[in-house]
Amino acid sequence: MAGTPQYIRNLNENLILDALITHGMLSRADISRQTGLSKPTVSSAVEHLIARNLVLETGRADNAQGRKATLIRFNELAYYICGVDIGATRIRIALSNLNGEILDYQTYPMSIQQSEPGQGEQLLQTVRKHMDELLQHNHLNWNEIQCIGFGIPGVVLPGSGEISRIVDPLVGLEQALSLESLSAAFPCEVILDNDVNLAALGEYRDGAASVSEVFVFISLGVGTGAGIMVNGQLLRGMRGLTGEVAEMMQEGRRLEDVLSAGGLIDMAANLLDEAQIQHNDPRIIELRSQLTPENLFEAARLGNSYAMEVIEKYCRMLALALRNISVLLAPHLIVLGGGIGGNGDVLLPYLKEMINEPFPVQPELICSKLGERAVVTGAVHIALQQTMLKLQQETDE
Numbered sequence: 001m002a003g004t005p006q007y008i009r010n011l012n013e014n015l016i017l018d019a020l021i022t023h024g025m026l027s028r029a030d031i032s033r034q035t036g037l038s039k040p041t042v043s044s045a046v047e048h049l050i051a052r053n054l055v056l057e058t059g060r061a062d063n064a065q066g067r068k069a070t071l072i073r074f075n076e077l078a079y080y081i082c083g084v085d086i087g088a089t090r091i092r093i094a095l096s097n098l099n100g101e102i103l104d105y106q107t108y109p110m111s112i113q114q115s116e117p118g119q120g121e122q123l124l125q126t127v128r129k130h131m132d133e134l135l136q137h138n139h140l141n142w143n144e145i146q147c148i149g150f151g152i153p154g155v156v157l158p159g160s161g162e163i164s165r166i167v168d169p170l171v172g173l174e175q176a177l178s179l180e181s182l183s184a185a186f187p188c189e190v191i192l193d194n195d196v197n198l199a200a201l202g203e204y205r206d207g208a209a210s211v212s213e214v215f216v217f218i219s220l221g222v223g224t225g226a227g228i229m230v231n232g233q234l235l236r237g238m239r240g241l242t243g244e245v246a247e248m249m250q251e252g253r254r255l256e257d258v259l260s261a262g263g264l265i266d267m268a269a270n271l272l273d274e275a276q277i278q279h280n281d282p283r284i285i286e287l288r289s290q291l292t293p294e295n296l297f298e299a300a301r302l303g304n305s306y307a308m309e310v311i312e313k314y315c316r317m318l319a320l321a322l323r324n325i326s327v328l329l330a331p332h333l334i335v336l337g338g339g340i341g342g343n344g345d346v347l348l349p350y351l352k353e354m355i356n357e358p359f360p361v362q363p364e365l366i367c368s369k370l371g372e373r374a375v376v377t378g379a380v381h382i383a384l385q386q387t388m389l390k391l392q393q394e395t396d397e
Contacts, residue, residue, distance in 0.1 A: 012037055012045045014392045020055060020074040027069035046072055053078045079146045081387050083379030084127065085195060086152050086177065088169040088222040091127060093134055094376040100384050104138055120176025124185045145188045146387040149379030151195035152177050153223050158240050161192045167223035191382050196243060197234050198378030200227025203335050205381050208369035212333040216325060221338035224256040250320060258317050261293050261340060268296055268310040275306055297343045315350035326361040337368035
């Protein structure tokens with residue numbers, strides 16, 4: 001197609017779209033100066049972009065002399081995209097315009113029990129129902145949605161979109177969450193990626209890691225994983241397995257068995273049982289009776305010495321894992337996220353003290369700026385990237 005009139009027109013229109021997205025509202029003369037295209041070429045391309053609803057005429061320029069020029073702007077509402085985070089305990093959905101601005105965000109409980117038959121189909125129907133309601137609430141139709149980016153807590157095989165492994169609560173739903181199944185369930189283009197990879201991308205684009213050359217996003221929650229970015233690009237490795245820190249070993253145990261929510265609770269239960277034998281303190285009984293990560297961190301915030309002892313031991317194990325990751329990758333930044341990792345006010349004081357001296361590489365250590373929205377933010381960005389590529393490649397029928 002290179003050199004054909006259609007190819008040249010697409011190239012010209014892409015130059016104009018890039019200029020409008022970068023600089024905002026421009027007159028046709030401004031577009032000509034920014035792109036180097038002739039004024040007749042700009043006028044023809046702009047009219048075609050208006051017909052495609054990708055740009056709009058809006059207002060007049062403030063030029064001091066002569067006829068006021070009409071301003072052109074990119075139409076960020078020509079189409080929409082969505083990001084979906086299908087997690088072990090929650091489903092999160094974001095709606096975005098073509099500028100990547102999140103217009104609506106909803107979160108729902110994950111009520112699927114993978115042990116029951118037919119749960120895969122039910123999960124797809126549930127997500128589709130939530131999506132339908134979101135679009136209806138925003139007065140949109142499916143033909144206005146160009147692409148959905150999905151994040152799932154599993155390893156996604158590059159190319160095929162098959163899932164080779166997934167976090168324990170969703171085991172058995174691999175086929176339902178594959179790219180093939182998702183594409184069949186939704187009437188638009190679908191992209192699928194690992195949730196921690198998307199969280200890393202979200203932090204790089206809109207969060208805490210926007211200026212980091214090399215950074216690692218560590219997710220600590222129901223599962224344990226890492227997303228690694230170098231110069232703005234995700235590392236994926238063989239079969240998409242880069243970042244599977246859950247399989248690292250620590251004292252003969254998988255890291256996920258140590259640092260996940262289940263590992264934290266097991267460790268806390270053992271420590272509290274030992275403390276109860278020694279001290280018979282009613283605070284231990286109270287903490288032990290409702291032992292969840294949330295209650296544990298809240299008790300530590302309130303100064304419960306037993307909860308603080310548990311968190312300190314957990315941080316020592318986490319610090320060892322961070323040391324190994326730092327020695328291997330020498331990142332400038334490590335971002336903690338997930339249901340456990342997001343408790344930076346409790347974790348970071350311990351961790352920063354622990355990694356201050358013995359670490360040969362000392363990256364900056366912070367918590368996620370985006371919090372629970374990190375995955376859907378990354379999912380929106382991969383869907384937006386695919387949508388813009390598709391719009392730039394479109395030709396007339």
